[in-house]
Amino acid sequence: MTAAATKSTAHSIVEASPRAKAFASGLVILYAVITILPLLWIVATAFKSQSDAIAYPPKVIFEPTLEGYVNLFTVRTRQTPDFIAKLPPPQTWYDKLVRQRDMVIAGPSKVVPRFVNSLIIGFGSTFLAVFLGTLAAYAFSRFRIPLADDLLFFILSTRMMPPVAVAIPIYLMYRQLNLTDTRLGMILLYTAVNVSLAVWLLKGFIDEIPREYEEAALVDGYTRLQALRKVVLPQAVTGIAATAIFCLIFSWNEYAFAVLLTSGEAQTMPPFIPFIIGEGGQDWPAVAAATTLFVVPIVMFTVLLRKHLLRGITFGAVRK
């Protein structure tokens, strides 16, 4: 604490010594590097050829190729070299790449429709959850609602249930309603799961907006709804955006409901990725390519959300 004493801030005494800081920074950086290695390995595997991906010893230095990405987006058939020699010359770089492996592209794979499903279900459920959540959160924040605490607990408790257990009756109900393996069914289900988070988070954000603003607006002749739209919502925009990103990440990442309730039409990426197979098991470069494409938006959102992360993961219990 000696060095810190030279500083004249209020923090001086609790400020760690330079040696303590160096020690801490060394350990934390070591942990961060170890923690990020698996992710880097996956990103690298996406650029490996099939044989490099399963080489022993594992290859750190390799010749990068886009084969993994090409395999991810296409369905290929194996042909004899004679057959390939007779074909007209390849039109595109990816045709050429595939033919080097004695294969011919037979058509697009299912990855694009699955990606589109993830986007539609993710954005659809996020929009609904944030819309419903904002209304409910505003009401819980500003009005006296009988049994408010019980209702809020009820809303939260629906998220605590094990997804596999919830899926059993949902499966039966969706079969009756013809919602099995439909995007609408998944959107409704994810909205129900997300709305609990949305209500809790948004209530916290709206609680922080001083009531005086609205009351002034009401005195000025605004109606409640106008005051909500023109005074409260603009103030809550950051909170709403953060909540939306949390909902989007949940829907994007969700696996249990998706694997149990969808099989084709409405299947999203998480249940699809493990089943990207090539000749003889998982096509690791293609799986890694899909994982990379799937994870990149999450990494970007995490950086964007950094300030609100704590709030999001604790249902608004801990703010900074």
Add this chain to the structure above:
Amino acid sequence: MDTMTTILQPDHATIRGVSKPAKSRAARRVHGLSDRTIAWLFVAPTIALLLAINIFPLIWMIRLSFTNLNLSMSYLPLRFVGLDNFRDILSDEDVWFRLQTTAQFVISSVALQVVVGFGLALLINRQFRGHSFWTTIILLPMMLSPAVVGNFWTLLLQPQIGPFNYLISLFTGVPPSSFSMTGQVSLAPWTIVLVDTWMWAPYVMLICLAGLRSIPDYIYEAAEVDRASAWRQFWSITLPMTVPFLMLAVLFRAIENFKMFDMVNLLTSGGPGSTTELVSISLKRAAFEKWRTGYSSALAIILFVTVFGAANIYVKTLNKVKQR
């Protein structure tokens, strides 16, 4: 607040009449909506959705748990069997074994995450240069899809080609193909703990960090004046003041891990044999592979009750932390 608005209501009604005389009758009707009506209009859709998607199916499932319904043999007449399913479950040694496996997983993974997470938080709280950047890096795993994480860890943990075994063999000299992290009875339970910790230690870290930062500096300054040792300061200030936050993290992780399905299903799918068959995986097998709907509904209800109890404690703790 209610009294405030009731006081305001007549006032601003007259003001509105003066300032905006051109308002149509319809607009005035909307304006006329009492706060109570608006409150209910705003809350009702959320409650209705949750009733339709959560509560109605739950009630249906309670009904099914008293039946012998089996979807793979739906030609059988539906018979009410009373509490038979519950009796079968509670007297089944396998179920108890799965619960034990789950408890071991929950306890060891949460304990490890608390040690790693709290340790990291203490280090990061020293505010060294660049700590914010490294914290963000450390936080990444917990934002990923557990299913995708489980899937790519199977590549990393491949006995022959995976980098994990290779690194272990570099440091210990054990041949890399002589052990399999996911395929060996003695190792698989630790593998799921390891991957879960990789993913969720940052979660505990983030919450602990908030706890550490909530401790006002003057307490440490006072301790400094009293010449309390760093060790003493940790045990009498840092730890007790972070405990509520730690509790929150522990409860949340415990509930989440009790429900664990996605990551483990892809990493080991309950194997080898049933060494890592957590209760959720067992439930999925009963409900969606053997199609024993009546039986699995009963098991699901037992899990509900357990989680609901835990959630209750969770919310109470949550409120305590909030009040600070």
